[in-house]
Amino acid sequence: MNIVFSTTRQWNPGDEFIFMGCMNLLSHHINDFNPIIYNRNPQTRRARKVDIVKAIDNFLGKDFIEKFLDNSVKDRFPMDYADMVVFAGSPEWRGRRMKKLYDSVIEFNIPTIFLGLGTSGKFSFTDEHFTKTEQEVFKSALLITTRDANTLEGLKPVTAYQLPCPALFSSKESRTVKSVKKIGLMYGTNSAVACNNVSNETYIYMMEMYRNILKDFGEEYEFEFVSHYIDELSSFKKDFENHKLRYSYDAKDYLEIYKQYDLVIGYRVHGIGISASMGIPGIMFAHDERAVTVKGFGAELVSVGTDYQELKTLIKNTIKEIEGKSTKLQDHKKSTMKKYLSLFNEKIK
Template identity: 75%
Template structure:
């Protein structure tokens, strides 16, 4: 089978963690298949309301001005090779960037699956929020799952299932963490590009609590930082001159990066998710509505602005109960896997 996955490549590693989980889950149900991506990277697939370059190309009927050379689904070539389309999570599963994909699904009558849909706010399944094509595809979908309750409620006319995000399956292997030796802290800034940055309030809060964590836990545990986006590497040198940070351009490398740690703390929802997939407990620093996704990873959560003493106590309690928490994550992962595979069996042909 040729399965087209809606995702991003070289943009937000979290999207690719979700993709990895979707592929691992579907492989258990379907077996081997060819993964193809519909790349929503904004550098590759722009979403401008008025795009002069695209208008010229549309008039000429070919990519005359701007070449589409990305190794992914092209706008002008038919998707007649596809056997199924899978929307692999992420809040961006509708809108201008997705127009080509929805029209192709309808044109070629492709079976469609939505896995782990999330949102950053409430909405309704109406003409105000969905195009006619989007509504048509949703109504014909084989399966729809959501990772938060707001999305499930927004899709009320559709039979949607609220299940933890597929990123919980981004790693095929997991381990029981019996003691904490290394802690990973997720670093972010307010100066990175939009959608990969955080607010100044969140940034200042993380800098403050991370310095206190280094002070209070640095002598007993090895602590490193993790970066998901290249814009974070330069400011890190100013913020934490003596500390070590790990980063890779390749999302799959984060399986090895996060597997170094016995506890992870930070603001990246799917940094918590990929860690949980390996049995590693996490503490989420919540900075927007999407943070509730980590409940599906059994992570603890504190809000930006939480007093440090409360966070300190939570870290200490997590360290003391790390094996219990790790085993709970593994049991939760297996139970969730069974739920997904049961839904697949009833909805997705092999």
């Protein structure tokens, strides 16, 4: 089978962790398939209301002005090769950037599944929030799962199921953490590009918490920072010059990076997710509505602005209970896998 996955490449590693999880999930139901990506990277696929350059290229039937050389689904070429389309969980699972994908599903009558859809706000399944084409695709979907209650409520007119985000399956392996020796801290800034940055309030809060954590726990545990986006590298040298930062351009490398830790703390939802997939508990700085996703990863949530002493107590208790939390996390992963596969067996023939 040729399966097209909606994801991003070289933009937000979290999207690629979800993609990895979706592929691992599907491999239990469909033994062999060719993974193809529909790359939503805004550098590759723009979402302008009026794009004269693209209109000219489409009219001429060639990439005459603007070259689209990315090794992914292209706008001009037909998706007649696709046997299935998987809309992998992310807040961007509809809208202008997704038009080609929805149009192709209708044009070629391609079976679709939506896995782990999430949102940062409430919406309704109406013309106000969905195009006619999007509504048609949703109504004919084989399976729809959401990772939060708002999305489940918004999709009430179509049958959907609430399950943890597929990033929970991004790693094929997991382990039981018996004690804490090494802790990963997720670094982020307010100066990175939109959608890969945090607010000034969140940035200031995290820097204060991390400095306190290093002061109070630094002699007992080994710490490393983890960065997901290149814009963060320069700022890190100014904020924590004498500490180690782990980063890679390749999302798959984060399996090896997060694998080293016994506990992770930070603001990246899917940094918590890929760690949970390996049996590693997490503590999440909840800086926007999407943070509720980590409940599906068995993580603790700390709202931005929470007093440090409260966070310190939570860290101590988590370390004390680490083996039980890790075991519970692995059991949760197995039971969630069974629920997904049960739906696959029922819905995807």
